[in-house]
Amino acid sequence: MAEIRLQGITKIFDKKVRAVDEVDLTIADQEFMVLLGPSGCGKTTLMRMIAGLEYPEYGRVSIGNRDVTDLPPRRRDISMVFQSYAVFPHLTVFDNVAFGLRMKNVTKAEIKRRVEGAAELVQLGPYLERYPAQLSGGQRQRVAVARAIVMEPAVLLMDEPLSNLDALLRLNFRAELKRLVGELKTTTIYVTHDQVEAMSLGDRIAVMREGRIVQCGTPMEIYDRPATQFVGSFIGSPPMNFLRGRIERSNGHVQVGLGDQTLTAPSTLAGRSAGEVLVGIRAENIEAEAAPAAGAIAARTEVVEPLGSHLLVTAAVGDQRLKIQARTDFPAQPDAPLWLRPEPDKLRWFDPESGQELDAR
Amino acid sequence: MTSIARDLPAAPRADREAVAARQARARRRLLGRGLLYAAAVLLALWVLFPIYLITITAFSPRDAVYDYPKQLIPGTFSAETMRFFVDAEGVLGALWNSVLVAVVTLIFSTLIGAPAGYALARFAFRGRDAFRLIVLSTRAFPIVILSIPLAVSFIEWGIYDTVWSVALMHTALALPFTVLITSSIFISVPRDLEEAALTLGCTPATAFVKVVLPLALPGLAAASIFTFVLSWNEVFAAVILTLRERTLPALVLAALNQSPVPFRLAAGWFMLAPSLIFIFVIRRYLLGLWGRVSR
Known part of the structure; x- marks a missing residue:
């Protein structure tokens, strides 16, 4: 022992x-x-x-x-x-x-x-x-x-x-x-x-x-x-994506606004008075679509890196950047629009000040 | 692939210019190298030529000393000059004293200096930098000022005019170097090795003996060359601290004014040879060990 x-x-x-x-x-x-x-x-x-x-x-x-x-x-x-x-x-x-x-x-x-x-x-x-x-x-x-x-x-x-x-x-x-x-x-x-x-x-x-x-x-x-933003960005390659958003409430639902778009947020976030929140999502938990789809976030392709097993796409949502892992047959073109659908249960929420994960379970 | 590319006719102009520039650079580097070697040869001659002259004259017949122009190629070999020197009053005794003093100095300064060097290398103690400075500053103390009071003390202690008094003095002179040189030697032995030994069951003392010491040995040998030569050549303290038990340099210095030229040359060679031999012997040992240890 x-x-x-x-x-x-x-x-x-x-x-x-x-x-x-x-x-x-x-x-x-x-x-x-x-x-x-x-x-x-x-x-x-x-x-x-x-x-x-x-x-x-x-x-x-x-x-x-x-x-x-x-x-x-x-x-x-x-x-x-x-x-x-x-x-x-x-x-x-x-x-x-x-x-x-x-x-x-x-x-x-x-x-x-x-x-x-x-x-x-x-x-x-x-x-x-x-x-x-x-x-x-x-x-x-x-x-x-x-x-x-x-x-x-x-x-x-x-x-x-x-x-x-x-x-x-x-x-x-x-x-x-x-x-x-x-x-x-x-x-x-x-x-x-x-x-x-x-x-x-x-x-x-x-x-x-x-x-x-x-x-x-x-x-x-x-x-x-990851318990904090630091852990999320230290572990994983590419590191976890973090987007800054604003908590909004509309007819009973809690949403997080990213620029002029919104993400549905868990109701536990409602406890927080309206303010900023960090959304964390890993590159492989975002699905990329070439055409507009309901609930998907509109973004613009910036860089496409073919890595053999997949494509690493850098995309911009408003003025924020994130990396997406896309299938190799995805028709990615620099400057082309694309639509992102994050897996809802893979979204992580962090306090933008302390970087601590918000207990949204 | 590259050989095919090189064989292609008519390389583009830019390529040819690049090649020309590279050749010019290479020529300049070659020239720099040549100058460096020339300087090295000059310096070596500067040191070696007098040694050579002393050596051939010391082993020529006594008359050859006065030959003019000097013969650069040794003529007849003769031990006459050397025998004259060796047979002179007190020379063998002084030689023995010199060896004894140098060896005792070596042992003392290593026993005292190496632990201090180790402490400087490994431990961050209060006043370490000040200690380093003080150790070095003792060298700024003129030997003259040290020698007279020391002579008085040695007379009181009854060790005046013995090998011990000179050896103690030489130890004091050698210590600053021993401390600083050994400290840099110990620094060059990676701390990791010592720590690895500690995790493998060693006490700090056994780790030192089993790991640090074997690795520091070449450096310590180099430091000992330095100490040996320093003691072997030191003349001032030796003259003041001895009367009858002269070391070789002290004896030669005292006899210099009254002695004929062949005697001086023979003495010069005799002073030179042991340090040269000592350096050569230890140097080979140094290279052997380092060659094996370094990656």
Whole structure:
């Protein structure tokens, strides 16, 4: 059992910068948790505090019901994969992987067995006698992973392990990592700024911004029901569209006016006194029509980007822009009019001031 | 594909102009390169020629020293000049003292300087920049002012005119460099590696010994060359702090006025050779290690 419990974790740099600000998070045993956020959001600092490489000013860290807040890394039963790989250049692959086991005084035969086992798992078998300088970036990354998993830790920490690999390698290694961690069933925390990585790997994702967790949930929850405008625009490619509208009431119905057109809004929005509201909708949840249709919003095509599997259309509604995913056979032409039909149950409503989702369920 | 394109006749005019411009640029770069090499050769000669002259004269018969014009190609080899120098009163003893002082200086300054360098490299402590500045500013202190009171103190402590007093003085002289150089060496060892060791069961001390030290070794060796040569060549403090237990430079300096020219040349070569050998030996070791470690 290695549940991780973070309570009120706060890290202050230079006496004023709150890099991590009162974070509460519980990660279940065997869970794969992704910390996702833009650079400087505090995700790496948070992970380093779980590793013991950094100590929080306030708050407690516990791993498997053991308070480890004041323990050094070696007493926490964790292993970490660093963004830079941090493979020891003066040691062979074998010695790199064996490093931690030797520190724990494991017997020679046992070390050999476990190192070879771990090397097999990450397909490094033939390279055990090489030095890191003789390996490619991807292979060095495997060494770093093998070195971490060979310890059979309670918690596996990974700090942007794929960010230094090139795109194709990253795609392959991502899937491999998912399989590997799935087999190991180790509680894992994974830091990344890449939302695709986060979506593909995580059991749950904690989206961070300015030292706080803005939303924590399964990838689909976060994709479908972003808690704030920030989450909606950070996750998904293209990001969620946001249109600014005005709440209007006409004979009992609530509507949101976009320029001179209107969208039907859920009645729960009626509680808000007339004012502005942000409508969020994902590109794939808007249907594009080439001819006027009842209830569709008139727009003008600005840019058409054929992406193979679909067209990415940038359209203007009044003076606001949004992206639509259209079928490849859609007759899109720059400057041509088109009509948009958003799926009503995919519309999300946000407060334009705070960016928080308005509870319209 | 490209070879076909190149074989096409009559390239458009704009293309030809571009090619001409590229060639002109290449010519200019070649010229710049040539000048650079010429300057490098000149500088190398500036340093090497006197060394060469000293060497051939030191190994020629004594009369050859007075030959004019000088012969650039060594004539008859003779150890006579060298033997004269080596046999001279106190030379071997001074040589031994010099080696001893340099080695003790090396050990002291590394033992004291490297930890300070490590602290400067890794820890953000209050007054770090001030410390760096103060360390450097000790070099602005004239040795003359330091030497006399030190001589008095050493006499009181009973270590005046010993290898130890000179070694202590040289350690003090070498420390600022040792501290600053080792700090830059430790900075160049990525912090991540140390942290990785910490997560793999190391204490800060074992992480240092098992990871930082092996990686810093080439740099530390380079720093030690510097210290060795500094101590080997230092003459002023050595003259003031010793009477009978002279180091080689002190002995040579004291004897210089009364000695014949062949003696001076032989002494010059003798001062030069060990530092050159030391540098060559350690340099090969440096390149070997760096070649393996760097990607």
